[in-house]
Amino acid sequence: MMHTLFAAEALLPEGWARHVLLNWDETGRLTRVEPDSLPSSDVPRAAGPLLPGMPNLHSHAFQRGFAGLTEFRSTRADSFWSWRELMYRFALRMTPEALEAIATQLYIEMLAAGYTTVCEFHYVHHQEDGQPYADATEMMQALMRAAKATGIGMTLLPVLYQTGGFGGKPAQADQRRFLSGTDAMLRLIDRLAQQCKAAPELNARLGLAPHSLRAVPPEALRDAVAGLHALDATAPVHIHVAEQQREVEDCIAWSGQRPIAWLLDHMPVDQRWCVIHATHMVEAETLGLARSGATAGICPTTEGNLGDGFFDAERYLDAGGSWGIGSDSNASLSVTEELRLFEYGQRLLLQRRNVLASHARPQVSERMYLEAVAGGARASARAVGGLVVGQQADFVVLDGASAGLAGLPAAQALGAHIFSQRGAPDIAGVWTAGKQRIDAGRHDLAERSRNAFIAARRQLLA
Ligand SMILES: [Zn+2]
Numbered sequence: 001m002m003h004t005l006f007a008a009e010a011l012l013p014e015g016w017a018r019h020v021l022l023n024w025d026e027t028g029r030l031t032r033v034e035p036d037s038l039p040s041s042d043v044p045r046a047a048g049p050l051l052p053g054m055p056n057l058h059s060h061a062f063q064r065g066f067a068g069l070t071e072f073r074s075t076r077a078d079s080f081w082s083w084r085e086l087m088y089r090f091a092l093r094m095t096p097e098a099l100e101a102i103a104t105q106l107y108i109e110m111l112a113a114g115y116t117t118v119c120e121f122h123y124v125h126h127q128e129d130g131q132p133y134a135d136a137t138e139m140m141q142a143l144m145r146a147a148k149a150t151g152i153g154m155t156l157l158p159v160l161y162q163t164g165g166f167g168g169k170p171a172q173a174d175q176r177r178f179l180s181g182t183d184a185m186l187r188l189i190d191r192l193a194q195q196c197k198a199a200p201e202l203n204a205r206l207g208l209a210p211h212s213l214r215a216v217p218p219e220a221l222r223d224a225v226a227g228l229h230a231l232d233a234t235a236p237v238h239i240h241v242a243e244q245q246r247e248v249e250d251c252i253a254w255s256g257q258r259p260i261a262w263l264l265d266h267m268p269v270d271q272r273w274c275v276i277h278a279t280h281m282v283e284a285e286t287l288g289l290a291r292s293g294a295t296a297g298i299c300p301t302t303e304g305n306l307g308d309g310f311f312d313a314e315r316y317l318d319a320g321g322s323w324g325i326g327s328d329s330n331a332s333l334s335v336t337e338e339l340r341l342f343e344y345g346q347r348l349l350l351q352r353r354n355v356l357a358s359h360a361r362p363q364v365s366e367r368m369y370l371e372a373v374a375g376g377a378r379a380s381a382r383a384v385g386g387l388v389v390g391q392q393a394d395f396v397v398l399d400g401a402s403a404g405l406a407g408l409p410a411a412q413a414l415g416a417h418i419f420s421q422r423g424a425p426d427i428a429g430v431w432t433a434g435k436q437r438i439d440a441g442r443h444d445l446a447e448r449s450r451n452a453f454i455a456a457r458r459q460l461l462a
Contacts, residue, residue, distance in 0.1 A: 003434055006039045007050035007397070009410035013370060013386045015361075016410050020050065024393035028203075028433025033387050047428040048400025049410040051369065052386040053116025054335045055153075055376025058238070058276050058297045058326025060121055061103040061143060065457050066090045067331045080244050080306045087329075088174040090460065091124050096133075096142045098456040099124070103146035105453035108443040109333040111152055113425060116394035116432045117376065117384050118152050119326070121209045121238055121276070123159035123178045125188075130176030136188050137195065144195070148202045149445060151437040153394065155380040156192065157209035157238050160185045160224050165214050166254035178211070182220045186227040193231065203433055205382050207236035213251060213259055218266060225267065236272055236381040238297065239263075242285075243277035243308050260285040269294050274379035276326070279309045286312045290321030295379040300341035302328035310349050313342065317356060317371070324375035336418045336425060339368045365415040393434035402426040 003024045010020035012033065021037035024030050070086050103120075110118060120143050126132050133139070140156060147154040161178035164171040171179055180188070189206060196204045208228045210216040216224070228235050242248055242259040251259045260281050263269060273294035281289065289296065298311055306329070316323065325338040332338075343364055346355040354364045361367035370386070377385035384392050398405055398417060404426050405413040417426055430438035437443060 002044065003393075004039075004043050005046055005050075006037065006043045007046040010035075010050035010387055011052060011366070011369065011410070011414070013374070013388060015366065020387070022387070022393065022395075024434040028393050028435065029383070030387065030389050030391055030393050033389055046397045048398040048405060048426075049413050050387070051114070051396045051398065051414070052373045053384065053394030053396055053430065053432060054114050054369075054373060055117040055119070055324060055380045055382075055384050056110055056115040056327050057119045057274060057295065057324040057376045057379040058121055058299055058328050059106070059110075059118050059330060060123070060328065061106050061146070061330070062091060062094050062099055062124060063087065064106040064330040065094075065098070065102045065460055067329065080308065081246070083306055091177060092128060092174060093460050094124050096138050098460055099139060100142035100146055101449070101452040101456035103143050104149055104445065104449045106330055106333070107146055107150040107152045108446055108449055110327070111150060111430050111432070111437045111443060112427070112441060113333050114335045114396040114427055114430060115327070115333075116153060116396075116430065117155065117380050117382060118147070119155040119157060119236075119238065119274070119380050121157045121159060123161055123209075123211060125158070125180060126177045128177065130179070136184070137192055140192060141195070144199070144202055144204060147204065148199070150443065151432050151435060153203050153380075153382060153384060153392070153432055155205040155207060155236060155382060157207045157236070158185065158188055158192065159209045159211050160220070161211045161215045162220055163215055163217060166250050168217050182224050182227065185224060186231070189228065190231060205236070205380060206232065207238065207381060209238040212240040212247070213262065214247060221267065229272075234272065234381060236274060236379060238274040238276060238379070240276045241278055242280045243303075245280060245309070248280045258282065258285060260289055264288045264292060271322075271378060272381070276328075277303065277308065277311075279303060279311055281312050283312075283315065286315050286321075287319050290316050290319035293322065295322040295324055295375045297326050297379060298323055298338075298342055299326040299328035300338050300345060301332035301334075302326075304341060304345070305329065305331045310345050311342075313346050314350070314355055317358070322375040322378055324372045324379055334425070336421050339365070339372065339418050343368065363411050363415060365418040366411060369414060369418070392432070394432050395430075396427055397429040399426045399428040
């Protein structure tokens with residue numbers, strides 16, 4: 001197998017480059033990224049513009065099983081909270097076998113969409129009655145098997161969940177599968193680390209996801225983060241914050257502070273942190289979060305689906321804030337749709353165009369794509385930060401012969417890819433760690449996975 005590819009045009013961190021030759025080693029790390037090359041004729045050629053693979057910084061895999069099934073009105077005030085009741089009912093029925101089938105299908109769909117890494121924020125830990133499985137890692141092993149089979153890179157984030165609301169409010173009965181003590185969670189992470197070490201081909205990274213400020217009291221949050229960093233000083237910490245207005249109000253009632261302000265004041269928030277949503281911020285929070293080095297995890301299709309609100313994007317990006325995209329509830333699996341909706345939300349809000357372009361990068365698609373790759377790499381704590389020596393050979397080849405892209409210079413082709421999509425995405429191939437996983441829109445496991453997914457969903461909905 002040849003560990004090389006030549007692209008007439010490739011998107012490097014500094015922008016588009018021409019005649020780029022890539023080489024990578026046995027482990028799937030890039031060893032050469034050379035513009036203006038003249039390769040020999042036996043080097044394979046990319047069928048169109050070459051993009052770095054996109055990290056997906058936020059996914060709850062099991063939610064793929066009921067994607068699209070909550071789009072009916074039960075009360076006039078349907079909201080995130082009424083959706084959550086349906087989601088809990090589904091979570092209560094999940095089994096390790098069903099989770100593996102759903103996650104395998106989901107990860108194939110992610111790869112086909114151009115996502116090459118997934119940060120899996122996983123909270124269904126226990127059996128249906130709330131008792132732990134004999135092996136506490138049972139559910140997460142199902143996710144790891146799915147990642148290994150499909151070839152997607154994984155950052156696994158077991159979720160710490162302890163309370164049903166701010167101020168130590170007791171958890172509800174329908175949250176029983178999620179709950180863990182702090183020490184039990186740290187033991188679980190230690191055990192997962194051993195499992196990952198024993199399976200290097202899995203290509204996984206471990207971190208911790210304290211679910212939210214309403215689900216983890218301050219002392220437990222502090223202890224869990226300190227315990228994680230004692231095990232691994234660079235491990236990522238992901239947390240849902242400020243997604244909902246009601247959450248903001250409850251946080252103020254509890255602490256006198258808004259959630260992002262509280263987090264920045266009370267926790268050692270830095271580059272290792274990824275703050276999921278951060279939808280409701282005032283200016284000081286936006287600027288404080290940008291300065292902290294944390295990554296904002298923006299999930300535009302889920303935030304739209306759940307009616308969350310708009311992220312303070314222009315101010316945050318102009319302040320140099322790190323950000324990336326996540327598919328979260330997995331109602332939609334499309335890199336282009338997440339990026340497009342992020343920009344369109346701002347256009348609708350501000351009644352302007354190309355809001356997220358900048359002076360240095362006037363092409364809005366180029367700025368968004370590159371910043372989302374960099375932020376996604378930071379949040380996943382993996383070497384997936386783009387087409388650079390030492391990073392993984394994770395990349396996407398666009399279909400340069402498609403009606404949408406043919407004849408366009410790469411900068412415009414990326415704009416057309418993101419803003420003018422019709423039908424299937426213009427993707428010719430997707431590679432992770434130097435291996436091709438998607439060829440002409442297809443994954444080797446597609447047929448088997450589809451059948452297992454349909455059977456699992458039927459059983460869960462029965
Ligand atoms: Zn989430």
